[in-house]
Amino acid sequence: MSMMDRLNQIESTFLDLERQLSEPEVYQDRQRYRELTRSHSELAEVVSVLREYRAAVAEAQEARDLMKEESEPEMADFLRDSLQDAEARIEDLEERLRMLLIPADSRDEKDVIMEIRAGAGGNEASLFGGDLFRMYDRYADRNGWKLEILSSSPSDLGGFKEIIFALHGKGAYSKLKYESGVHRVQRIPVTESGGRIHTSTATVAVLPEAEEVEVKIEPSDLRVDVFRSTGPGGQSVNTTDSAVRMTHVPTGVTVSCQDEKSQLQNREKALRILRARLLRVEQERQQKEQAEERRLQVGTGDRSERIRTYNYPQGRISDHRIGLTTYRLDEVLDGDLEEIIEALAVADRAEKLKELARGE
Numbered sequence: 001m002s003m004m005d006r007l008n009q010i011e012s013t014f015l016d017l018e019r020q021l022s023e024p025e026v027y028q029d030r031q032r033y034r035e036l037t038r039s040h041s042e043l044a045e046v047v048s049v050l051r052e053y054r055a056a057v058a059e060a061q062e063a064r065d066l067m068k069e070e071s072e073p074e075m076a077d078f079l080r081d082s083l084q085d086a087e088a089r090i091e092d093l094e095e096r097l098r099m100l101l102i103p104a105d106s107r108d109e110k111d112v113i114m115e116i117r118a119g120a121g122g123n124e125a126s127l128f129g130g131d132l133f134r135m136y137d138r139y140a141d142r143n144g145w146k147l148e149i150l151s152s153s154p155s156d157l158g159g160f161k162e163i164i165f166a167l168h169g170k171g172a173y174s175k176l177k178y179e180s181g182v183h184r185v186q187r188i189p190v191t192e193s194g195g196r197i198h199t200s201t202a203t204v205a206v207l208p209e210a211e212e213v214e215v216k217i218e219p220s221d222l223r224v225d226v227f228r229s230t231g232p233g234g235q236s237v238n239t240t241d242s243a244v245r246m247t248h249v250p251t252g253v254t255v256s257c258q259d260e261k262s263q264l265q266n267r268e269k270a271l272r273i274l275r276a277r278l279l280r281v282e283q284e285r286q287q288k289e290q291a292e293e294r295r296l297q298v299g300t301g302d303r304s305e306r307i308r309t310y311n312y313p314q315g316r317i318s319d320h321r322i323g324l325t326t327y328r329l330d331e332v333l334d335g336d337l338e339e340i341i342e343a344l345a346v347a348d349r350a351e352k353l354k355e356l357a358r359g360e
Contacts, residue, residue, distance in 0.1 A: 121200025138335025145169030
């Protein structure tokens with residue numbers, strides 16, 4: 001189906017929605033009226049730009065027709081300028097229409113659950129995990145998002161072996177979805193006496209937070225084990241069995257939470273993390289079934305993929321998916337991620353536009 005066929009289909013749907021919204025019986029059914037209004041609103045911008053595009057095409061054609069008959073030089077120049085102006089608008093409007101036809105990611109407005117785990121590199125990897133957590137914490141603060149720690153496992157020298165946290169705020173997933181993958185750091189560790197540069201890694205997973213209606217978990221599918229919380233070095237933190245390990249038996253997905261003193265609070269947090277992970281499992285299963293060739297985000301998003309390198313001696317950050325290099329290491333680690341995230345979003349849109357063109 002060509003781009004114009006898609007646009008004509010959208011306009012036809014838009015007009016049908018307008019017709020339904022004018023019917024008295026629809027207005028009396030408040031639930032249906034809200035659903036139709038939302039659908040109508042989602043299509044309104046596309047239809048408006050399409051009508052602008054048609055008007056520009058008609059204007060250009062009129063200018064061409066008049067130029068064929070016009071013998072007066074001044075009028076011919078005026079018509080030529082009008083044609084150039086119309087053609088420039090047509091080009092801009094075509095680009096806007098292509099962008100509007102890119103399917104929206106329904107998860108973009110969701111809150112996020114992020115997981116950071118130390119990878120290769122021992123204590124240095126845990127310290128780097130802590131650096132990444134602080135980077136996202138500061139980025140969240142810049143965006144006015146609220147951060148909530150769900151689970152953490154501090155390391156002996158600082159940093160985290162693992163930390164899981166939620167970010168609540170407008171557009172959190174739309175910006176952070178590109179952060180999934182393996183992050184690599186190159187620097188001299190604080191424990192290194194010889195001054196040698198070491199390479200360590202930490203894995204970041206970004207999950208849209210799942211609502212209860214999206215992921216139904218039957219109580220009979222859960223196995224819940226309780227144990228005493230432990231801190232760095234294995235020492236006991238609690239004298240009661242408040243920590244929770246929750247296993248979803250059908251899939252084998254396991255979550256542990258021990259940050260709260262209350263077993264009930266740990267259970268609630270574990271269930272939220274479990275829902276997010278199960279939603280991701282289901283989405284990955286659907287993608288495999290549909291054999292989607294287009295990537296849902298820049299890179300594969302696979303957690304084993306090295307996506308970015310933080311080189312301290314050179315003050316350099318390189319994002320390997322799009323070949324971006326910036327020498328603003330300190331600013332980025334202080335939460336100034338916007339340049340990198342915007343570049344990834346632009347590359348993602350470009351990839352989707354190519355896919356859209358291939359489908360025409």
